Amino acid sequence: MIVEVNQEDCMGCESCPAFCPEVFRMTNDGLAEVYATPVPSECEEAAREAVQGCPAHCISIEE
Template identity: 80%
Template sequence: MIAEVDQNECIGCESCPAFCPEVFRMGADGLAEAYTNPVPSECEEAAKEAAEGCPAHCISIEE
């Protein structure tokens, strides 16, 4: 599974690292980034929850 953040759409709300800090973090520019790819199998559900909970709908998950 691969997680990606569209930084053109990210609003910097910090919800994705709250859901899944093992995969998402906030960059120096204040926008989220997926820094762990592929997503570890034990983090897949949390990464999906982060994508579903993103208010900007800017996280994509590829199986």
């Protein structure tokens, strides 16, 4: 599974690293980024929750 954050749409709410800190983190400029790709299999469910919980709907999944 590959996840991507569209930083142009990211509002820096920090919800994705709250759901899945093993995959997402915040950059120095306050936007989310993916740092573990592909997503480790044991983190896939948490990554999906991060996608669903994103209020900006800026995270995409490629299976």
